[in-house]
Amino acid sequence: MSTSDLIGTFGVSILLIAFVLNQRRTISEHSRTFLVMNMIGALLCAYSAWLVRFMPFVVLETVWALFAAWGLWRWSPATAD
Numbered sequence: 001m002s003t004s005d006l007i008g009t010f011g012v013s014i015l016l017i018a019f020v021l022n023q024r025r026t027i028s029e030h031s032r033t034f035l036v037m038n039m040i041g042a043l044l045c046a047y048s049a050w051l052v053r054f055m056p057f058v059v060l061e062t063v064w065a066l067f068a069a070w071g072l073w074r075w076s077p078a079t080a081d
Contacts, residue, residue: 004051011044011061032075039068 001009018037021027027034046061 004048007044007051008048011041011046011048014041014044030071030075032072035068035071035075039065039072042068 014037018027018034018041022029022034042061042065046058046065049055049057049061
Protein backbone atom coordinates (compact mmCIF):
# COMPACT_ATOMS: atom_id res chain seq x y z
CA MET A 1 0.00 0.00 0.00
CA SER A 2 1.37 3.40 -0.96
CA THR A 3 1.72 6.40 1.33
CA SER A 4 -1.21 8.15 -0.36
CA ASP A 5 -3.34 5.03 0.15
CA LEU A 6 -2.50 4.89 3.86
CA ILE A 7 -3.21 8.58 4.38
CA GLY A 8 -6.46 8.38 2.42
CA THR A 9 -7.57 5.24 4.26
CA PHE A 10 -6.95 6.88 7.62
CA GLY A 11 -8.80 10.05 6.54
CA VAL A 12 -11.81 8.14 5.20
CA SER A 13 -11.87 6.01 8.37
CA ILE A 14 -12.08 9.13 10.53
CA LEU A 15 -14.93 10.50 8.38
CA LEU A 16 -16.83 7.21 8.51
CA ILE A 17 -16.40 6.85 12.27
CA ALA A 18 -17.76 10.38 12.73
CA PHE A 19 -20.70 9.54 10.47
CA VAL A 20 -21.50 6.28 12.29
CA LEU A 21 -21.24 7.94 15.71
CA ASN A 22 -23.59 10.67 14.52
CA GLN A 23 -26.09 8.19 13.09
CA ARG A 24 -26.05 6.24 16.36
CA ARG A 25 -26.67 9.54 18.18
CA THR A 26 -23.44 9.17 20.13
CA ILE A 27 -22.24 12.57 18.93
CA SER A 28 -24.13 15.49 17.45
CA GLU A 29 -23.29 17.02 14.09
CA HIS A 30 -22.92 20.26 16.05
CA SER A 31 -20.40 18.85 18.54
CA ARG A 32 -16.78 19.86 18.58
CA THR A 33 -15.76 16.20 18.27
CA PHE A 34 -17.77 15.73 15.07
CA LEU A 35 -16.42 18.92 13.53
CA VAL A 36 -12.81 18.10 14.42
CA MET A 37 -13.15 14.56 13.03
CA ASN A 38 -14.62 15.95 9.81
CA MET A 39 -11.91 18.58 9.45
CA ILE A 40 -9.02 16.17 10.09
CA GLY A 41 -10.51 13.38 7.98
CA ALA A 42 -11.21 15.72 5.07
CA LEU A 43 -7.74 17.28 5.24
CA LEU A 44 -6.12 13.84 5.16
CA CYS A 45 -8.30 12.82 2.21
CA ALA A 46 -7.48 16.07 0.40
CA TYR A 47 -3.76 15.54 0.95
CA SER A 48 -4.02 11.95 -0.25
CA ALA A 49 -5.82 13.13 -3.39
CA TRP A 50 -3.20 15.83 -3.89
CA LEU A 51 -0.45 13.21 -3.75
CA VAL A 52 -2.04 11.31 -6.64
CA ARG A 53 -3.07 14.54 -8.43
CA PHE A 54 -6.81 13.84 -8.43
CA MET A 55 -8.00 17.44 -8.36
CA PRO A 56 -11.80 16.97 -8.17
CA PHE A 57 -11.36 15.12 -4.87
CA VAL A 58 -8.83 17.71 -3.64
CA VAL A 59 -11.47 20.42 -4.19
CA LEU A 60 -14.27 18.39 -2.59
CA GLU A 61 -12.28 17.50 0.52
CA THR A 62 -10.75 20.96 0.89
CA VAL A 63 -14.19 22.56 0.85
CA TRP A 64 -15.41 19.91 3.33
CA ALA A 65 -12.48 20.72 5.66
CA LEU A 66 -13.05 24.47 5.34
CA PHE A 67 -16.72 24.15 6.29
CA ALA A 68 -15.81 21.96 9.26
CA ALA A 69 -13.22 24.57 10.31
CA TRP A 70 -15.83 27.30 9.92
CA GLY A 71 -18.19 25.29 12.11
CA LEU A 72 -15.45 24.98 14.74
CA TRP A 73 -14.77 28.70 14.59
CA ARG A 74 -18.49 29.41 15.15
CA TRP A 75 -18.90 26.61 17.72
CA SER A 76 -20.29 27.38 21.14
CA PRO A 77 -21.61 25.06 23.84
CA ALA A 78 -25.08 26.56 23.31
CA THR A 79 -25.20 25.22 19.74
CA ALA A 80 -24.09 21.69 20.69
CA ASP A 81 -26.64 19.05 21.57
